[in-house]
Amino acid sequence: MYIPSHFLETDPEKISQFIKTHPLGLMVANVDGDLVGNHLPFMALNGNIAVGSKLISHTAKANPIWKIGEKKQKVLLVFSGHETYISPSSYPTKKETHKVVPTYNYLSVHINGTLSAIQDEEGKHYIVKILTEKMESSRKDPWAVTDAPKDYIETMLANIVGVELLVEKIEAKWKVSQNRPARDRQGVIDDLRGNAGDSNSLEMAKEIEALGGLRPDDQS
Incomplete structure (x- = not known):
């Protein structure tokens, strides 16, 4: 991924929290010479x-993408969020120089690693249990795998394959x-917060505000 130095993020806690709140990853793999995304x-x-470290998920057995895990192939996971259009009209400096153009703000994490397939029932049950507990953790009355009949869960497990990614980059x-x-950043914050119905705009405003502490003339 092309990352200018001023856009590079290296804080493990921030990166991990971002993936936790945006867990849907685009997994890109080379399947028989074709790039396939899931x-x-x-x-x-x-x-x-x-x-x-390791990341876990599962896919339908009918989806052949899990077979690359049997071959221990390399894949790319892409997580993204807070995608927001930024208008030149947000910048106070527009009125002074007019040397501004539109852009798009966003957060993105790319993870390269080796994929493994998990086919045993115990391993698949563990993956489903962990994913469920994490996804349901914020609910007042969280659903648990044990809420469903045992034979039903066994049937569902037979129709999925677990996947595990060993993080390498x-x-x-x-x-x-x-x-x-x-002052341009503040203009963007004000503009984004004016779009209260758009959660991406509000989250992006928080990210920009969190920069803080930079000189008014900072152009880095």
Whole structure:
């Protein structure tokens, strides 16, 4: 991924939290010479995501993508969010120089790793249990795998394959107006917060505001 230095993010906690709140990853793999993409929710097994840690998910057995896990092939996972159009009209400097253009702000994490397929019932049950507990954790009355009849769960498990990704490389890009002076960033924040019905705009405003502490003339 192309990442100018001022957009590079390296904080493991921020990266891990972002994936936790945006778990649907686009998994890109080379299948018989063709690039194939599948959207799967991935979760970290423990703590912050780092090189050497593992992410888990599962897919339908009818989806042949899991077969690349049997061959221990390399894949790319892409997580993204807070995608927001930024208008030149948001910048106070527009009125002074008019030397501004539109852009798009976003957060994105690319993870390269080796995929493994999990086919035994115990392993698949564990993956489903962990994913369910994490996804349901914020609900007042969380659903649990044990809420469903045992024979039904066994039938469902027979129709999926678990996948596990060993993390080998992490790249994170936080494109949140760092290349604009502080007053332009404030203009973007104000503009985005005016769009209260758009959660992406509001989250992006928070990300830009979190920059803080930069000189008003900072152009880095």
